[in-house]
Amino acid sequence: MLSGVRKQVHDVIDFHCHPPGWRRTRTAYWRAPSPRDYLRYLRRAGLRGAALLAHDGLHRATPDSNDDLAAFAAEHPDRFFGFGTVYAPHPHAAAEARRCLTDLGLRGIKLHPWLQGVPMHHAGLDAVLAVVAELRGIVLVHDGTPPYATAGQIAAAARRHPTLPVVLGHGGLHDTWREALALTATTPNLYLCLCGTPPYAARTIVRQAPPEKVLFGTDAGLAPGPAQEYAVARVREISDWGVADADRVRILSANPARLLGIDPLPPITAEEAGDHDH
Ligand SMILES: [Zn+2]
Known part of the structure; x- marks a missing residue:
């Protein structure tokens, strides 16, 4: 079913995934x-690596949520790139x-100003951003x-820390994508990840944004089960964006490889994924 997609998308690194929220879901319905x-x-979605962003920690930023995330990512360290979280006022x-x-x-x-209730100008945040930089x-x-x-x-915080790569995780969604596009173009260390960005906005963004500043993500991990149709549908959408091939490879x-400081990733093999049926 996905063989055509694999051919179209080259060696994709998904820059916006979440590990399963396992502390919260261990006793839940899936x-x-x-x-x-x-x-x-x-592997089945045609991806080669994933930025795994905090999930449980966005609701309750405790050190053990970061421990959990790191343990999950460490199982496949060449494929999973973990992003923890902190509650900046702590x-x-x-x-x-x-x-x-x-x-x-x-x-x-990973920071979630809305879920965590912490504005980007909070006094505690600059110390965090300085450490990451x-x-x-x-x-x-x-x-x-x-x-x-x-x-x-977010761009204002990025400008206070000009050596720190700062990524807009959702490309502005419906309400602020124009602002996201304009600020990505004018803030040297600001990047934009197309993830949940409405397709009409994504098409404009890929045509107008500096091609070296755009990333792609699916939010995989939020839906029940690992084989998520939603995320796979986002991968399929790439071919509808009408973007030049060279720019698509960049995005x-x-x-993502340049930001993470890694070489291009080889395909995930069936053996590596324990995938004997495919
Ligand atoms: Zn997300």
């Missing part, structure tokens, strides 16, 4: 996928960000839901 299940999902937030990027081997920090990590911020998490608020593969 069985959380294992790291191997998740790798199999990536006095230990910067220290926890440092622990994430050093002891836990995570690649960055110092350790050459990445900050990905949920965006597109005013009044918190507008592209303008799907070269840009």
Whole structure:
């Protein structure tokens, strides 16, 4: 079913995924996928790697939510790139960000100003952003839901930390995508991930944004089960964007690899994913 998609999308690194919210779902209605299940999902969707962003931690940013995420990502360290989270007003937030990027081997920090109730100008946030910049990590911020998490608020934080790559996690969604596009073009360290961005906006963004500043993501991991039709549908959409082939390779593969500081990833093999049926 997906063979055509695999051919179209090259070596895709999905820059916006979530591991299963396993602390919250362990006793809930669906069985959380294992790291191997998740790798199999990536393989079947034609993906090669995934930025795995905090999930449980967005609701309750505790160190053990970061421990869980790091343990999940460490099962397939060449494929999963973990992003922890912190609650910026907490006095230990910067220290926890440092622990994430050093002891836990995570690649960055995900922030969700709206769910976490922390505006991008909160005094505690600059110490966190400074630590991530110092350790050459990445900050990905949920965006597109005013009044918190507008592209303008996030771009202002990015400008205070010009060496820190800051990613708009949703390309502005419906409400702020024009602002997201304009600010990505004018803020050197601001990037834009197309994830949940409405297709009409995504088409304009890929035509007008600097091609080296655009990433692609699916929000995979939020739906029950690892083989998520929603995420697969997002992968399919890529071919409808009408973007030149060279730019598509940048968005799907070269840009995420450059930000993560990795070489292009080889395909996930059936053996690696324990995928004996496909
Ligand atoms: Zn998300």
